[in-house]
Amino acid sequence: MPNLIELKNICKVYHMGKNEVKALDNVSLNVKKGEFLAVVGRSGSGKSTMMNIIGCLDTPTSGSYCLDGHDVSSLGEKSLAHIRNREIGFIFQNFNLIGSEGALENVELPLIYRGVGHAERCRLAEDALRRVGLGNRMDHRPSQMSGGQQQRVAIARAIAAAPPLILADEPTGNLDSSSGHEIMQILHALGKIGRTVVLITHDERIAEGAERIVRLCDGHMTESGVPISVTP
Secondary structure: OOEEEEEEEEEEEEEEOOEEEEEEEEEEEEEEOOOEEEEEOOOOOOHHHHHHHHOOOOOOOEEEEEEOOEEOOOOOHHHHHHHHHHHEEEEOOOOOOOOOOOHHHHHHHHHHHOOOOHHHHHHHHHHHHHHOOOOOOOOOOHHHOOHHHHHHHHHHHHHOOOOOEEEEEOOOOOOOHHHHHHHHHHHHHHHHOOOEEEEEEOOHHHHOOOOEEEEEEOOEEEEEEOOOOOOO
């Protein structure tokens, strides 16, 4: 399979007063289309910075990033926003749902930004909610749902437009173990139908089900390989 993501010699430097902090230091990584990859690291390891660059939420200080064959390293915010909306489905730890809107309206929101017409938008959102097991909760607001259900709404929102890349940032971080297991099952099912899934996590157990694990420490990639089973 061809690569969807190609990071080459990526550095990201932040200036904090007189100090210079390298959040990523010469990191290179390829992710094939349809691959399920986990990026694992402790707080301060650089994984959030990597997520921001892969998700076109930030640009590298140096190095190149090609997404589906297109160099996006030095694009402006308007172009990056267009790519985010068209190419990437985001799933965040804190769900990022609009509390005053029902599940259906939350899922429809990125489709509105894409200019999808009302009838098609509604069809896509309803289909996505059914795929995550919330066909009977479409009118429920976030406050009327459990944490696991809210995260499923967030997944439906991410997949409704069928983007090639799903970027999941600590998607089970605010969930109990049972709900977290359900969310991971949905993500793995997405991988099986050809979606590229990049999972950002600090939890080795959550990362175990990935096809490949990349580990970061102090801005450096320390390991890239198949998952290692964690003994209970």
